[in-house]
Amino acid sequence: MWFWGISHDTLEILDLFSNLLEGGMQLFHWKKLSNIYLEDNSFQGPLPILPLSTVDFYASDNGFTGEIPSSICQLSSLQHLSLSNNTFSGNMPSCFGNITNLSYLDLSSNKLQGPLPRSLVKCVNLSTLVLGHNEFNDIFPHWLEAPKLYNLDLQSNKFYGRINLTLFGLSFPTLELLVISNNNFIGQWPTIFFSNTSLAVIDLSNNKFEGPIPLPSPSTSYYSIASNKITGKIPSLICNATELHIIDLSNNSLIGSLPRCLTNLSTNISVLNLRMNYLEGTIPQFFSSKSGLMTLDLSQNRFEGTLPRSLVKCRYLEVLDLSHNQIEDTFPRWLGTFPELKVLVLRSNNLKGLLDIPRGAHLFPKLHILDLSNNNFSGPLPTNLIMNLKGMMTSESGQDESLYMTRSFGRGIYENSVTVMMKGLEVELVRILTFLTIVDLSCNSFQGNIPEVIGHLHSLVGLNLSHNHLTGSIPPTLGNLTNLGWLDLSSNKLSGVIPRKLGDLASLGYLNLSKNQLTGRIPQDKQLSTFSSDSFSGNPYLCGTPLPKACPGDAQPPPPSSSSTFNYKGHESWFKQKTVWIGYASGIVIGISIAYIAFETGRPKWLMQSVRMLERRAAEWTEKPKGKAIKLYGQ
Template identity: 45%
Template sequence: MRIFTKLSAPLCLLFVFLCLKIAFSSSIHASSFPTTHLCSHEEALALLQFKTSFSINYTVYIPGLCDSKANYSKIESWKEGIDCCSWDGVSCDNVTGHVIALNLSCSSLYGTFPSNSTLFFLRNLQSLNLALNDFRFSKIPSEISQFTRLKHLDVYFSQFSGQVPGEIAHLPKLVSLNLSYNSLILETTTLRYLVHNLSEVRELVLSGVNLTSVNPRFFMNLSSSLTTLNLWESELRGNFPNSIFRFPNLKNFYLGGNRNLTIDLSSSNSSSPLQHLYLYDMDCGRRLPESIGNLKSLQYLRLGCNLEGSIPASIGNFTQLTSLDLTNNQFSGPIPASIGNLRQLTSLDLYSNHLSGQIPSSLANLTQLAFLDLSNNQFSGPIPASIVNLSYLDLSSNHFSDLVEADMFSVLQNLETIFLSDNNLSLRMNVNANFTLPMLTDVSFSSCNLSEFPNFIRHSNGLQSLVLSKNSIRGNIPEWICEKDDLEILDLSHNNLIGKIPNCLKFLSVLNLQANYFDGNIPFGFPEGCGLQNLNLHGNQIDGLLPRSLVHCRMLEVLDVGNNNISDTFPQWLESLLELQVLVLRSNKFHGSVQSTKESSSFPKLRVLDLSSNYFVGALPIRYIENFNGMKDPHKDGGSPKYMMVSTGANSYQYSLVVTWKGAERELQKILTVFSSIHLSNNKFEGEIPDVMGKLSSLKGLNLSHNNLIGHIPPSLRNLTNLEWLDLSSNELAGKIPDELVSLTQLSVLNLSNNHLVGRIPQGNQFNTFGNDSYEGNPGLCGIPLSKSCDGNGTQPSSFQEKDELWRFGWRVVVLGYGCGVVFGLLMGYLVFRTGKPKWFVSLFDGRRSQSGTKMRKARRIVQRRS
């Protein structure tokens, strides 16, 4: 026993050592050769059945949002007989083999989402991402509550609709929830359940969800662990509590796009960990308080709330800030010098304010700055010293007025975009300069007093957009322009360029050569698949025919060849261009009738049609007018104004257009997507104005003047409630002015002169503002503003006819009497001269003179009494 006792300790130690060795060896073996757990047969079958619920539609793929391949869906790898844990988008637990994560974002899924989907068999699912698919406005199934272990749910931009189901509140482990940009509605009751039950939620993204009925104060009941709250464009109303800035973990707060929402920025908390603050298109108060500088952890700040006053100097406290965006406010005064403290800043955007003075020298401290946009302000003085790392520089639309040597940009070797347009600058080219900007893609030097093409862009092979409009550049387009194979936008309008248009320019997206001296034909041979979107040759000396090969440019939106010498018939073949929105053929030598060869789908998107000052004949193009769907819906774009444009990379080019606006020719620098007008004046159109014209309810202007139109003004024009100018002058229109036109409350210019209109002029609304010149040349009209009053029936046709008859009769008598009287007078004169004045002559002459005087006095009294 004693011996055993003495040996037991070493034996125990040995036993423990052996056990540890075995355990260690087992551990090494297990880590070297892990056990593989295959996906369960039931879960694989559930996924395969889910796959059959949808078709694959690659048009659902959204470039810029989807990183995956455009023509590939993750579910294409889902095949029977292959472990589902190896399928694209599927993740499994390493121990149990259960499917715990499903990422089907950007998978081009198309079809309604079934409420009895086999997807709900995956009870161990912890993460579900269905973003960027098309579920055809399905409702989110209430069966979502079966995912009791779900932590992450993302259905961003997936075409779900209807009420957000309250069952989402039964997912207690949910950490992140993204329901953004669907057609979903979240009611107060559901939100109350969400904020009460989701005690673990850290990221809540409800941008684009309809929260109209939600009281913003409910969001203050969210978990204190909240790090991200995104309520962008959610139609929230009322006051959002500023206590949100005291959430201890909130780092990302996005509240923009809620126009009826107010938030007070004066209580910013200095201990706030906020890093991203995005408040845009809402009410943030009148001024930006100095206390905003308390948010010292900010890395990204965007404020676009129509703020006034000066930019507070406290922005210098944002030493961690990398991006500052204060666009679309009303800030005035200079940029505070404290901006030089933001040494981490890479992007500074102050576009569209009222900032003035010189650019502070402290801006040179921002050595990390790559993006600088100071456009649409009132800055003056010299252009700021170059910042070496700049890739984007926009100083356009200011008051910079000095002479700028192009050499100053030679150090900007990273520069991709440079805009200096619309200042009072004179950009001078050094003929001996030998520098290039190899990264340059977008250049805009409009109104820079250039007399030649900038030579430093000649070797910028990546050039995509070149705008040199409103300068004094002379001569021909240089050959090196044709060598710019990536070039998409070329605007050389309003210069003194001459010669023929180079054939190589047919490969562009935008070609604007307006207001130059180009002659000859438009280059023929636009190829199949032509990518041209805007062709503006207005105001040159171009002749010949309009090239039929333009039908290959299926993306064409704007065609303006006005004010040239083109001689052709109406281009009916343009009907096949379904994207065409603006067609201007004015002031050329077009001739013949304007009639459609098709019954439908002719110019369905056309919004601006100008055929004025040509030689068109026949009836107005009724069949075309019936199909002008682009002119029938004035509210189709809704919301904030949108303009016609084309984008190149991160930049955009806005279309311009010459129109006859309220009787005067004017160039629109921007074309609103809801702007529409029809100008058919100065032709030889005949027949009546069709009633269907009244269906074009978005029309801003209608000009049918100087034609041979007959008939009445159609009362259906009362439906043109957006009409601002109406010109029907110099036609053969008859009848009354319809009283229904009084409902056109937007009408500011009316011209009905030189027709055959009769009766009382309508009264009320805009008709009380028009003067005599709107009605002159219509002697049958009466009433205000004319001096002619109307009779008790509101008309003057009978008295007018009597006056007219008397007037015409009087002239007949005068003419007849003049002819006969000459002969009679000569005879009487001869008799008197030879015989003296006989008594019979005296009595005859005096009697007729007395009778004639009595009749004339009686007729005059009748006319005066009736008038």
């Protein structure tokens, strides 16, 4: 790359941030160049040799390859180095400790491996060390002895073994951010270990830590010990951390009831995630009128009793997941007054009665995911409720909307997750796409017709009404759901012919109409012709391809098709599968990769750019399918 008219002896700052530049670079001949900013471009090849005068070098989000050259150790003036989101491989140069002025080092999201160079102990000015999403294989770096370090991020590597907590306190006296999730650390933290620290962010999730809950520091605002082997009760002393905004204790072996002292924290807490434990008792009425709660996930526990009416005070609530408990109640239509509620999952409880919504009521205006499956609801499908789902009636996403339902907070991002029935499998989506719109009313006792008004939910991606007692015909208005990716109406008493309009659903990748009383010839129009016999089996009066039963007037019966319900060919017009994470079924691990869906057809350019940007980390993520992801930023 050439810069005509600029003297090699005068240029000190080169800022090329976020352009469309590509190719290789030569920078060493710029004798006075000290500040170089190349982030978010498409530069390729090996890292260029840098001028000896370099102080700041930021080259994240590019395509640099190969090993980090040892020549970088000659930059004695270097203070800030960011090479994240490239494809560097090999070991860190053993001479890294020669850069004694280094204070900021970010090598995250590459393919670096091996142990950390012990020479880093010479970098006594180091304040930020971000090495996450690599393949480093080492013990915890007690030897680092970094007296100024405040941000240590080792997440998603292959670090292992026990952490010497005595040396930990001596080596990192000023630490404020500790992120060591997604590794193979073992052992037990003393209960009060963090009490005398200034840690604001503690993320120990997805390791093999055991024993009782280590209490957060009074100044901790982000606290996650999810997916470990933590046991015992949630101590009331956890409430001493009065600055807590995000608490994630999910996927452990916690027992007992919720401590009522959480009442005092309800004004600060934004996220409370206790899913996949053995907690029991009733859900306490502890939420105050000033609650800032936005995500409450108590799913897969043993809670009983009724839904706490005090939840109505949580006016900012966006995600409520109480699935897989023993709650006995009627449908909480009072939740419909929440102006921001987007996800409501009450699957697998003992809820019963009618979904009785008054005509003209204005409820659930922003709801995107409604899952009431596997309960005891009865009566007709709720026409008035469906008419209220305004958030599902538009198929366009705003350009200012985030790709995923995330909770930005301070230096960290919490990403909401949810378990849904998706193409016949119960799958955990560790990230919720903002435009993922689902209605699941399956496994209840609903009766009567499928209301035609359901055809107004134009943004629907998934619709599951299976295992009920529905009668009547399939409404042709379902052909208006042009974004529909899966449709399950199986195990009902539906009759009549299959509407030809379903063939217009070019997005449809999964269809299950089995075990009904449908009649006549299976239409061979467009998308309907791509599905196998399993999609239509158990309807004794259906005939024609792909079933072996010929219709009257057919010359000969068609040959039987494959047994697979999911059609892998012909559906690429709606999505191209991008494996971003591995889903797992609740209660039983399923050996199958569930791809995140990159909705390419008809989606705005900004959305697909975001998807492609996230795909650059797909390789690291798919190797570590361990719950939520968190990205912490440095200075």
